[in-house]
Amino acid sequence: MTEAPGRIDGSGDRSAPRRVLVTGSAGFIGFHLARLLLDEGFLVHGYDGMSDYYDVNLKRRRHQMLLQHPAFAATEALIEDDARLWEVAENFRPDIIVHLAAQAGVRYSLENPRAYIESNVVGTFNVMEAARKLEVDHLLMASTSSVYGANVEMPFTEVEKADTPLTIYAATKKANENMGHSYAHLWNLPTTMFRFFTVYGPWGRPDLALFKFVDAILDGRPIDIYNHGEMYRDFTYVTDLVRAIRLLIDVPPVRPASREDIADGDSLSPVAPFRVVNIGNSDKVRLLDFVDAIERELGMKAIRNYMPMQMGDVPATWADASLLQRLTGYQPHTPVAKGIAEFVDWFRSYYAK
Secondary structure, three states: OOOOOOOOOOOOOOOEEEEEEHHHHHHHHHHHHHHHHHHOOOOEEEEEOOOOOOOOOHHHHHHHOOOOOOOOEEEEEEOOOHHHHHHHHHHHOOOOOEEEOOOOOOOOOHHOOHHHHHHHHHHHHHHHHHHHHHHOEEEEEEEEEOOOOOOOOOOOOOOOOOOOOOOOOHHHHEEEHHHHHHHHHOOOOEEEEOOOOOEEEEOOOOOHHHHHHHHHHHHEEEEEEEEOOOOOOOOOOOHHHHHHHHHOOOOOOOOOOHHHOOOOOOOEEEEEEOEEEEEEOOEEEEEEEEHHHHHHHHHHOOEEEOOOOOOOOOEEEEEHHHHHHHOOOOOOOHHHHHHHHHHHHHHHHHOOO
């Protein structure tokens, strides 16, 4: 086990483990991140509302596993509940907040947009307020590759404009980035926003493509393949993703003295300790090739239902993750075939299929 760098108390002692508040800790990414942080010696308090957007039993199972660790505690409450969130944050007094809780799902945002405003905008505001009051060392918050919207220049870089979101989900995440920048500027709050690119892996969400495809193929049901399979995604394996977040914790942005101090390609704000970082595999994979890889791993053919592009979807995503590598020395690297194999092993074991 790697020991986490301790925080410095009044005596200069570094022995005390750092304290991390993780929102969305029963979620797919939050669970993996909390487990990694615990393995590295952090104290972690998870905060999750256990919404019924997907199977709550899966979320509870993730929390149950984390609760086996003595350095983990959890609160079940919504981030929209500002009083409860503040009570937990004030009592735990984190050094770091990693904000992952959100109403997820691009397509669901077409059906229930209000849920995205309440959770992703109001809830994120509550998290930022807690971070401001506690003067945490570093606030890290999840954004999404969906903010690139109608952009066509690829691979996507953090310094290009992202002003054309195509769904309310993407719009709320871009709003979070803007809110985060203003708080970083006003309160000198070191803030890193990370843009995720199509995360997949064991313990994944049932609404994600890999989960749905594997489940349907094993049951002999057809799978829906949008835009007739001519879509490309930068698939990022979840353990690569959380390793990147863990390393970014140790790289809080610092307000630059002048614009000249900002390196080319760095998204660091000229007026705030604020930065946006892509986390992706830096490789775009055609959806049809992704389905082929699933079929090979399962040893079964899918019943393919080819469909037109869905409203709000984008034809391709592809990350330039060079800034992440410059900041942390790390580059996500898991090949898609290996990631699919790991997911299938977990799925067959968990669901006994």
